[in-house]
Amino acid sequence: MLRQAIENLGNRTIQGVWRVGFASRFFFAMLMHSGTAFRRFGLTIREMYFTGVLSLIIILVSGLFVGMVLGLQGYETLQRFGAESALGTLVALSLVRELGPVLAGLLFASRAGSAITAEIGLMKATEQLSAMEMMAVDPIARVVAPRFWAGVISMPLLAALFSAMGIFGGYLVGVHLIGVDEGTFWSQMKSAVDFQQDIINGVIKSVVFGVAITTIALFEGYDAPPTAEGVSGATTRTVVTSSLAVLALDFVLTAFMFRGLS
Amino acid sequence: MNKTVLDLWVGLFVIAGVAALLFLALKVGSTSAVSASSSYEIVARFDDIGGLKPRAPVKSAGVVVGRVADIRFDNKTFDAAVTLRLDSRYAFPKDTSAAIMTSGLLGEQYVGLEAGGDSQVLKNKDQILITQSAVVLENLIGRFMYGQAQEGASQ
Numbered sequence: 001m002l003r004q005a006i007e008n009l010g011n012r013t014i015q016g017v018w019r020v021g022f023a024s025r026f027f028f029a030m031l032m033h034s035g036t037a038f039r040r041f042g043l044t045i046r047e048m049y050f051t052g053v054l055s056l057i058i059i060l061v062s063g064l065f066v067g068m069v070l071g072l073q074g075y076e077t078l079q080r081f082g083a084e085s086a087l088g089t090l091v092a093l094s095l096v097r098e099l100g101p102v103l104a105g106l107l108f109a110s111r112a113g114s115a116i117t118a119e120i121g122l123m124k125a126t127e128q129l130s131a132m133e134m135m136a137v138d139p140i141a142r143v144v145a146p147r148f149w150a151g152v153i154s155m156p157l158l159a160a161l162f163s164a165m166g167i168f169g170g171y172l173v174g175v176h177l178i179g180v181d182e183g184t185f186w187s188q189m190k191s192a193v194d195f196q197q198d199i200i201n202g203v204i205k206s207v208v209f210g211v212a213i214t215t216i217a218l219f220e221g222y223d224a225p226p227t228a229e230g231v232s233g234a235t236t237r238t239v240v241t242s243s244l245a246v247l248a249l250d251f252v253l254t255a256f257m258f259r260g261l262s
Numbered sequence: 263m264n265k266t267v268l269d270l271w272v273g274l275f276v277i278a279g280v281a282a283l284l285f286l287a288l289k290v291g292s293t294s295a296v297s298a299s300s301s302y303e304i305v306a307r308f309d310d311i312g313g314l315k316p317r318a319p320v321k322s323a324g325v326v327v328g329r330v331a332d333i334r335f336d337n338k339t340f341d342a343a344v345t346l347r348l349d350s351r352y353a354f355p356k357d358t359s360a361a362i363m364t365s366g367l368l369g370e371q372y373v374g375l376e377a378g379g380d381s382q383v384l385k386n387k388d389q390i391l392i393t394q395s396a397v398v399l400e401n402l403i404g405r406f407m408y409g410q411a412q413e414g415a416s417q
Contacts, residue, residue, distance in 0.1 A: 045268070045269060046268060048272045049271055049272050049275075052272070052275050053271045056275065056278075092290050096286060096290065096291075156279070156283075157276065157278075157282070158279070160282040160283045160286060161279055161282045163282070163286060164282035164285050164286060165282075167286075186289070190291070190292050191292065193291040193292065194292070195287055195291040198291060199283075199286050199287055199290070199291045203283070
């Protein structure tokens with residue numbers, strides 16, 4: 001009984017370490033074989049259409065609504081202190097620093113990450129990847145690397161669009177619906193948001209999230225058991241793991257970036 | 263899907279993303295008004311800086327002319343050495359005085375510069391000799407109560 005429990009623990013540890021090792025070997029193999037993704041850039045552009053362009057609708061609409069809600073809630077709180085002129089600052093800073101990269105990352109994980117995992121998992125289940133290897137085409141170079149670079153390029157663009165759309169939503173609600181003065185809205189925002197401190201750091205965050213999400217999605221698909229059940233489990237794991245990774249990475253990055261600010 | 267249509271969509275997506283970045287950079291954010299290349303530093307010594315923090319604005323006549331670059335405690339003279347980075351477009355006379363002020367009753371603290379009448383101007387690494395410390399509310403209340411008590415004793 002006790003022996004059984006210890007054996008179980010040992011088996012799980014070995015499996016876990018093996019998976020981590022396989023994931024990092026997979027990551028480096030993907031970087032090593034990235035040449036094709038740039039030499040035949042058409043492949044990467046095709047994947048950018050599926051990960052980036054098709055995510056546009058959900059990103060733009062959510063960005064608009066998040067900004068509008070921020071405008072309403074921020075005004076509710078700020079007007080108690082008579083500081084409603086700081087509404088632009090509140091909306092812009094919270095979007096550019098945190099909400100833009102993080103929410104765009106979560107949406108990207110569930111919209112594009114799950115699709116990547118399901119596609120590659122099914123390719124594996126129907127033995128398309130093995131067929132490529134038989135024809136001396138490296139599946140990592142032909143299938144995996146273009147998707148990786150497409151995700152890494154798309155993610156910062158999507159996060160920037162999310163932030164811009166959110167600020168526009170906050171502007172619509174704050175200036176046109178509630179009636180905060182338009183001049184103070186923009187000038188307070190402009191004087192409080194710093195290009196290097198806030199915007200560049202937000203872009204760095206979104207690039208890191210893009211690398212994390214696409215790597216997790218590609219690995220889960222590549223590692224999925226070649227059955228219908230295996231692919232569905234891998235898709236679920238992609239969304240859960242990459243959402244948690246985005247939130248955890250966001251905390252670490254924020255701790256490094258904004259530690260000495262206040 | 264047709265390859266040219268696909269290329270067109272991806273192109274539009276990239277243009278929209280870059281436009282959003284440009285919008286954030288130009289319309290929403292601003293680069294720090296005082297860059298390292300066109301600025302000079304002067305040091306002001308205060309007995310008490312109150313709640314002054316690095317990156318706080320330095321104002322003269324209400325206009326922002328620079329920022330607080332560094333605050334450190336001098337272990338020889340036992341006062342605070344505050345390094346101010348000023349825009350080199352603005353020159354101040356040698357006998358300029360510095361004071362730590364508060365914007366509003368509870369607002370942020372900033373350094374206010376009051377220009378003097380000297381014909382020579384402050385240069386890089388110069389020191390401001392006339393300074394006025396931050397007003398600390400506790401000290402003010404303490405002095406007031408001390409004064410009241412003395413008044414009561416003399417009557």
